[in-house]
Amino acid sequence: IQPAGRAIREIRRIAENLGLTPDNGVTVRLTGDVALSDEEIGLVKSQAAAAALGSLVLVSIVPAFGLRSFRMIAAVLATLLVGLALNLGFTTLAVGHLNMISAAFAVLFIGLGVELEIHFSMRYQELLAKGHSHATALYETAGDVGTSIFLTAVATAIGFFSFIPTHFVGVGELGLISGAGILIGFLCTVTLLPALLSLRPPPAPDGEPRSFAWTMQRLADLPVRYPSAVRWSALALALCTVFVLPKVRFDNNPLNVRDPSAESVQTFADLLAGSTTSPWTVNAIAPDAASAAALAERLRALDVVGSVVTLADFVPEEQQEKRGIIEDVAMFSAPAPGPDGQLLAPTAQQKIEALETLEVEIAHLLAEGEPGPLTPAAETLRGGLRRYRESLAALPDPSTSLEELQEELLGALPEQLRILSRALEAGAVTLENLPDALVDRMLAADGRVRVEIFPKGDLSDHASLAAFVDGVREVVPEIAGSASEIVESGRAVERALSQALLTALGAITVVLLLVWRRVLDTALVLAPLLLASAFTVQAAVFLQIPFNFADVIVLPLLIGIGVDAAIHMVHRARAMGEGAVNLLTTSTARAIAYGSLTNVASFGTMGLASHLGLATMGQLLTVGVILTLVCNLIVLPALIPGGQRSAAQVPRRRRRRATVAPPRRAGSG
Template sequence: MSRTVSRLIGAWVALMMRHAVAVIVLGVLLTAACGWYAATHLSMNTDNADLISADVDWRQTYIAYQKAFPVYTDSLVVVVDGATPEVAANATRRLAERMRADSARFASVYVPGGGDFFARNGLLYLDTPALQQLSERLIRIQPFLGRLSADPTLVTFFDLLDRAMAPDAAVDFDLTPVMRELDVAFAASRDGVFHRLSWQALMGGARQPGVSNQRFIIAEPKLDYGQLLPASRSMARVRALAAELKLDADHGVQVRQTGEVALSDEELASVSKGAAWGAALALLAVGIILYLGLRSWRLMAAALASLIAGLIGTAAFAALAVGTLNLISIAFAVLYIGLGIDYAIHLCLRYREALAEADTPANALRLAAGDVGLSLLLCAITTAAGFFAFIPTPYSGVAELGLISGTGMFISLAVSLTFLPALIAVLGGARAAPIVPGSGAQRSRLPYIGARSRRVIWVAAAVIGVACASALPFIRFDSNTLNLKDPTSESVTTYRELLAKSNNSPLTLVTRRPDAAGAQRVAGELSALPEVERALTVDDFVPADQDAKLAIIGDLALTLALSPPDMSRTAAPAAQRRAIVGFADALDAWLERADDSEAGVAGQRLAATLRDWRGGFDAMPAPRQAQALESLRTSLLAGFGPQIDTLMTSLQASAFTRADLPASVRERWIGRDGSFRVEAFARDDLNRPRALRRFVASARSVEPDITGAPVLEVAAGKTVSHAFAAAFCYAAIFIAVLLIVLLRSLADTLRVLAPLALTGLILCAASVWLGIAFNFANVIALPLLLGVGVDSGIHVVHRLRGHSRRQGPFLATSTARAVILSSLTTLAGFGSLAFSHHAGTASMGKLLALGMVAILVTTLIVVPSLVGNDNDL
């Protein structure tokens, strides 16, 4: 049967050469059509969740949750950091207003804790003792606030501080925070950097709600799937608005973007860029290696042309079969370049060798095709088997890659046996010099593998295998999809920062109940877990003890009786300067009475900074002094007026129920199906895998159907690791059975497979020693390398069947050269992935490159040593 197949392949190649021009024209037209179809029908899907089949139970739970709460799908999180809580709040409000006005790019814009409702009722969210303490604090400083509201100038400000530091001060005023803020303010004025005094922190302390330098805007961008990056227009608009509003470091603001769509877009950008550069680098490397190996421009050109034609044909098949590439299947192009060229290499090198055996170039090519054709067919089947093994698994991301790349191997074989021979015939491949195996310097330089060498190789292989097997218990699977992305991208660094803060962590667990009482019960059970910091429902947005709190707020409103300050009022520069001098004298007098308390230490630092400031100020010309005073006034008093307005608004609180909550809040906690949402926050930093697993396991012990990103991550890791094991078994069984059937020799089958087992052990051990964890992307390495490694083993065993010492060293044959050359081109293709900005793709490239090196060594050393004859090879 094998001879029949070889003759048929030889005859087919001869037919292609006789009609070379027609074959080339048809091939070019077909390639152009495939290129057009792929360009117009192939798109991208960046949703990591879709890498797993939707039929898996835990995915169905999450999909049902998304249908009930679609507001949490495709969200863009804008993180606004400000120098003070007021700066952050003001920047967030202005940016959100402009985003809401741009309905062409944003479907909705939500500011957690923002808007009139929370501005008016914010004090009700304090517990009663904390609200009472805040009320007493504000009443105590009411004279200070009242006078400064009537005359909000630097003169009044420093005069009030002078009075507060006097021995007979009428107001018991904690000067420590004021001293610290003034120290920072004068230092900033001296150095010419941005600063705003936080009146919110000074007036309310840390107990006042909303005292945070970080705010959030959660937007639903309108995604443009006609673009490579669907959210790019919306994200660019946020950056443009931030620039227009001067929300930058010079104004004490930092605006960053993260969330689902930002992570997906930036990941797609890194993957696409990596794939493009990887493909270009792989093509360049393959071209160089081809020329060095083939030593013929014409053969190199023919091989590269057939490679490109096959790649375009595979892309067209991808568009037809799956329609969309995912973040893993996009790697098919680089994998194809590394693998698809192998068939051309073996055919071209055997052709050059056959030129010395045949009477004409046409007969040489026919002889070469007949000699290696069967091996090429077997290689295509076994390599495809390594890819196809993932198709039955629930790991959809790699299943699609397997379908595309596995079919691509047959496309490459077809191109190599049709288009390539025609190109060789037309381009004049006959001019290539023939290769005479084992001749000349090759015979003297390359070693034979004798009986003694074989025994040494066996012992060395056994020792290496045992050593590598000892590392197997330490293999780990990293299920954190964040580790697959570009670690330097803004969305990733911001996301990691939020993960480290449990209060703002985006990794939360969610579940639903049909009624509010059930939701509250589950929230209570979750909150009692040591791994859970808190669990919330919609009813947590309705404060308890509202009557008692409203009574405190009413008394506070009557006592404060503040009027909105006129912030346009100012004082003459000379008066402001005298006020600062007077304050410095009062501070010195106060320090003489102060002890080593916290306030005294802060006062000492302020006095030193103030002396430096005055020294620089006195050296300025009058116009610059006026500018410096105005800048200082803005630094100290710009936030006073808005904070008084905010305080007076919060004193207008009124009782409310769940029905009175804003619609933007209700839709985030009450689903479209009427279910009530429960959200649990972790106590620990979920950047740590163990903390994440503990969080999920603990919550599932109370609520088995709980879902959310942490569950998806942990469950996906288990699903993929099981899929990987299944795929490896499928590929190994299929390839073993196929080899036994086709080679019709159990011994030859073992000669091919045994070195691959050693390669697998070496690769697994290398992943442990180099600290490379298996992940969603690189998990394809072992099944794929199994298929690739079988290819080289088949070629070597096929050649060794009829090889003898008089033909020269085996390592000098065209088969050995082809194995080396094809391994180098495959290594170049795989290795180019290692330079990708996408961490997952890079890890895939590293493991595949390591595996190819191991395959090359074991194939050329271990496989020949297993040949059961006494002849030197």
């Protein structure tokens, strides 16, 4: 999972053995492509697992309010865990690994899988409350909600499978894993869940549970009593998306989807802040050195290009004049070499004589110069030198003391002088004597030359980065490098997600038309999905959540996630017929509400991750699910024709009973 982990640990071990630790005033930090990827993989692995565990805990709590039966909750959770295990097994066999995006499959399965089980369980529980036997309740539940659950599972799976044909491999693998997971969840819901309920059938609930209409009567009546107002309001809000779209931002900087507190990210940012060059460069290939020089001149004329480097640029110009200056500096700074050409280290006696000379010179300065602010310090130094030389005379071997004094006074100066001495020995630089590593990086074996192009200005925003890449491509069409990879990856992701969105909508439309053979019902299912998608885009702008390589999949995901609720609502409305009571007072609406709450609880755990890619994906999914719920429970009932009755239209005798006990729930679908 983390192939670079061993090498990174070895680097840290070597640094510790060398004493490069904070205790010694030294901090060693690692960054670069390898360190960034390794740290991100470890972070995503741990936080995706934590998000899955957290969502499982929260999802265990939400159904308790709707089912209110320990046996049913236990059966639902057992079915969910078995389905999750089967989905993980399918992932192992079909894909064999997880990537940065598909690591979120467990959270998606938990949120969506339990929603299927809630619809089945609430309808089964409702039939028990009406006096049906366990066998009859299971049989009618399978015949009633089984069809809609199957249709929603197929439609949701199609939404996920639409990612597979795209060129975005990470999303394609997520689509395969999650699409298969939804079908696995359906099979477990209609097979394992009834079997578990049959082991020890739960008793019929004591009285029917309080309905959605009884607790929020006015809200439930809103789309039925004021359908025109709801429709026009939804249309007006949807049209606002036209004005918001220009403000939608796609953040193509890969650093911005990582954890900003990670060591590799912080180190990269620090290096970038203190550097005059950008890491986002592009490279071109020229057939020979002459062509490379000509191409470099054309590129330097572009406004978006800061500098261009070829192998020839590593050979300095005006070398003769510069070497003359170096030789003059070497003559005055370098000590005379010994007979073997090496620098001679001074002996102990030479060091003592040098100290004596220093003492004499200080005495001359004090005698000849006028008193000044440094006079007391000079006298103290001369006295200290005299006492130190006297102490050396009493030692049998003064070498050790002299070496300690040299270390205290000069520290790293000798080594710096040696480095300077080597630098002053520089000779002529030609293409033939450049370092092999540099030549291998800039020159191919067949003579082709690499041309490295650096941008001008800050490329932190997508527009500047795209302008740089497109400007260079006008001169040389075939380029490669980090800048072009980021720009082209972003464009490929946008194309892939647009393809997935259209594919999902088209496939779901075809399936609904084939099953229902009703254009109106199909349009009613798609309308809240499109509205919720538009509202999610607006929310992303208002909440300042940019789309990035991770959360850009949210809109196609919402199509697959939100279609099930719309299918249940339309299916239930047609089953109830015209003139029926308010659709929002049925158990279908309650099941949708509880199912959406489980999705919010599941996806919300991802929103707390420190990895910004997982966090923004969880946040946008949470917001999108809430908006989808609003569209399905408020807008969709106002769009469904058929003359539903509001609570005010229910006969007075029935309302009088409702003042004593909560109204009875209608069947679930």
